[in-house]
Amino acid sequence: MMSNQIKFVQGNEACVEGALYAGLNFFAGYPITPSSEIAEILARRLPAAGGKFIQMEDEIASIAAIIGGSLTGNKVMTATSGPGFSLMQEALGYAIMAEIPCVIVDVQRGGPSTGIPTHGSQGDVMQARWGTHGDHAIIALTASNHQDVFQMTVEAFNLAETYRTPVILLFDEVVGHMREKLSIPEEGELPLVERLRTAVKGGVDYHPYLPREDGRLPMSDFGGVHRYNVTGLYHDMWGFPSADPKVVHGLIHHLVDKIENRANLLARYKEYYLDDADIILLSYGSAARSALHMVKSRRKRGERLGLLELQTLWPFPREMVRTKCADVEAVVVVEMNMGMIMQEVRKAVADPARVFLANRIDGVFINPEDIRSILRLIQGKGV
Amino acid sequence: MAVKDYIRQRFLPHMWCPGCGHGTVLNSLLRAVERLGMSKNEIVMVSGIGCSSRISGYVDFHTLHTLHGRALAFATGVKLSKPELNVIVPMGDGDALAIGGNHFIHACRRNIDMTAIVMNNRIYGMTGGQFSPMSGVGIHATTAPYANIDRDFDVVEMALAAGATFVARSTVYHAQQATDLIKQAILHEGFSVVEILSQCPTHFGRKNKQGAAADMMAHYKDITVPVGSKKKAANPELIERGIFVQKDAPEYCQEYDKIMQQAMKG
Numbered sequence: 001m002m003s004n005q006i007k008f009v010q011g012n013e014a015c016v017e018g019a020l021y022a023g024l025n026f027f028a029g030y031p032i033t034p035s036s037e038i039a040e041i042l043a044r045r046l047p048a049a050g051g052k053f054i055q056m057e058d059e060i061a062s063i064a065a066i067i068g069g070s071l072t073g074n075k076v077m078t079a080t081s082g083p084g085f086s087l088m089q090e091a092l093g094y095a096i097m098a099e100i101p102c103v104i105v106d107v108q109r110g111g112p113s114t115g116i117p118t119h120g121s122q123g124d125v126m127q128a129r130w131g132t133h134g135d136h137a138i139i140a141l142t143a144s145n146h147q148d149v150f151q152m153t154v155e156a157f158n159l160a161e162t163y164r165t166p167v168i169l170l171f172d173e174v175v176g177h178m179r180e181k182l183s184i185p186e187e188g189e190l191p192l193v194e195r196l197r198t199a200v201k202g203g204v205d206y207h208p209y210l211p212r213e214d215g216r217l218p219m220s221d222f223g224g225v226h227r228y229n230v231t232g233l234y235h236d237m238w239g240f241p242s243a244d245p246k247v248v249h250g251l252i253h254h255l256v257d258k259i260e261n262r263a264n265l266l267a268r269y270k271e272y273y274l275d276d277a278d279i280i281l282l283s284y285g286s287a288a289r290s291a292l293h294m295v296k297s298r299r300k301r302g303e304r305l306g307l308l309e310l311q312t313l314w315p316f317p318r319e320m321v322r323t324k325c326a327d328v329e330a331v332v333v334v335e336m337n338m339g340m341i342m343q344e345v346r347k348a349v350a351d352p353a354r355v356f357l358a359n360r361i362d363g364v365f366i367n368p369e370d371i372r373s374i375l376r377l378i379q380g381k382g383v
Numbered sequence: 384m385a386v387k388d389y390i391r392q393r394f395l396p397h398m399w400c401p402g403c404g405h406g407t408v409l410n411s412l413l414r415a416v417e418r419l420g421m422s423k424n425e426i427v428m429v430s431g432i433g434c435s436s437r438i439s440g441y442v443d444f445h446t447l448h449t450l451h452g453r454a455l456a457f458a459t460g461v462k463l464s465k466p467e468l469n470v471i472v473p474m475g476d477g478d479a480l481a482i483g484g485n486h487f488i489h490a491c492r493r494n495i496d497m498t499a500i501v502m503n504n505r506i507y508g509m510t511g512g513q514f515s516p517m518s519g520v521g522i523h524a525t526t527a528p529y530a531n532i533d534r535d536f537d538v539v540e541m542a543l544a545a546g547a548t549f550v551a552r553s554t555v556y557h558a559q560q561a562t563d564l565i566k567q568a569i570l571h572e573g574f575s576v577v578e579i580l581s582q583c584p585t586h587f588g589r590k591n592k593q594g595a596a597a598d599m600m601a602h603y604k605d606i607t608v609p610v611g612s613k614k615k616a617a618n619p620e621l622i623e624r625g626i627f628v629q630k631d632a633p634e635y636c637q638e639y640d641k642i643m644q645q646a647m648k649g
Contacts, residue, residue, distance in 0.1 A: 223424065223467070229446045
């Protein structure tokens with residue numbers, strides 16, 4: 001990769017670099033461990049880059065403020081951890097319903113409740129999917145190293161603009177606080193998606209919620225020539241509240257289908273040694289680092305282990321997982337929760353009984369030894 | 384521009400009950416905007432949830448109908464990201480001061496240039512007449528069938544204590560005064576609060592034997608006096624209306640501009 005800038009940074013800083021590269025110009029947040037560095041760095045960097053930073057009175061206000069900031073035409077983001085992400089859930093649903101592009105970073109820590117603020121966990125996988133109420137779809141991305149944190153952050157902004165939707169970046173404390181190399185790509189090296197604005201002239205009826213043939217909905221900035229209504233109520237193509245069953249049915253299908261029907265297109269993943277693998281480790285986020293270490297060390301001994309690292313968690317890439325895991329003896333899901341993604345993998349594959357879990361939930365980063373124990377059981381070698 | 388040109392005619396009739404005071408507040412608000420000669424494209428109206436918050440649907444501005452209690456937080460994002468816009472936030476009493484109390488306090492403290500209009504009818508109307516933080520002791524409501532023991536507070540005192548730089552109060556009976564106060568609040572550079580006492584004959588009036596809508600409006604004439612009136616000293620129960628504070632203080636967006644200039648120097 002060409003680069004004019006190589007840095008030694010925390011994962012949280014890699015996220016900031018990715019956001020600025022993608023064109024972030026409005027951030028609102030509230031302090032919470034282990035995400036606070038994102039706010040701290042942006043408080044310094046954003047005004048210098050012509051953007052705006054505001055510290056709000058809580059996480060509810062933070063996500064509300066970025067939704068407001070998005071409507072005036074900005075690329076927006078907030079960052080938090082589990083407890084703050086819980087507070088954001090109602091407004092997350094609002095952004096889904098009103099189709100407001102925004103990026104929400106959740107640097108996961110142990111939960112439920114205050115849990116363990118300074119230790120890693122991947123316990124918010126389901127909160128990202130189902131935390132807000134009602135039928136909906138969501139895009140959630142994750143990453144296991146700083147280069148990927150950067151890239152997934154850029155992706156998050158691109159997908160938010162493309163699909164007019166909130167996108168969740170589900171990082172974790174381990175990646176957030178760990179330091180490693182980050183090489184910042186040259187301008188133009190990664191493609192950026194800019195906001196699609198309507199070509200409809202002033203004085204002509206503009207429909208903020210009428211999709212084009214390609215499914216995209218051109219926007220108009222608040223303060224521009226088109227005055228329209230934005231609401232969390234079921235609404236028609238003008239954004240006006242509607243209880244017409246046809247309108248409601250169509251709206252919910254639109255919100256779900258625009259993401260779920262593109263699960264394959266949205267699937268971001270990495271694969272290592274899958275071609276001849278007998279056993280696949282399936283992992284994501286920081287846990288994938290230990291899984292990769294395990295795979296590489298077993299390969300040296302001639303064992304046919306492979307790694308499928310998910311970067312898109314939602315919509316869950318069911319078809320891709322089913323295809324990749326079709327001919328293996330076992331799939332071992334490596335994650336730091338009670339098996340949230342394992343359940344999804346079991347739903348995806350032909351034989352759920354061949355899906356196993358290697359996990360840790362004690363605040364300690366999962367290590368290759370934890371995975372080795374499960375492999376010994378599967379391979380009939382005893383504990 | 385005529386006042387009616389600020390209304391989205393195709394979305395009428397409105398959903399408020401007969402006799403509701405909120406239409407009068409809308410009237411005062413639009414007359415204030417009309418007198419200021421403001422263009423529709425420069426106004427963003429942000430509202431929360433409740434009867435009062437439906438006001439945003441009927442006006443031909445950029446309108447953002449948000450979540451219960453959170454309107455000021457959404458509005459803060461709109462304003463800071465595009466300070467040239469005029470942001471007006473109509474709120475109900477429960478919306479502004481119960482679920483939204485925290486945002487209300489911090490918007491006052493931050494002194495960001497927006498206008499909050501608290502349409503205080505002392506009840507949760509849309510959900511069917513539960514008591515609000517403004518109802519006060521002794522009031523009857525669906526959730527206070529034996530009379531309310533939940534104490535109220537004064538919006539004006541709250542806004543003053545939290546640091547709002549323009550605070551005023553009027554009633555729907557005093558619609559001309561309300562128009563003038565809203566006009567001054569919009570012109571004020573900083574966070575402005577205008578409380579307007581409004582009537583809910585359907586839920587508040589009926590349960591508390593306050594008569595028809597017109598009786599409730601007339602009652603506002605009887606229980607209020609201009610700020611500084613001698614009658615208030617003689618009868619502390621009277622509610623003052625007028626401007627309580629109007630002062631200059633650093634405005635948030637302007638201060639942030641200075642931060643940007645400083646940051647860009649490096």
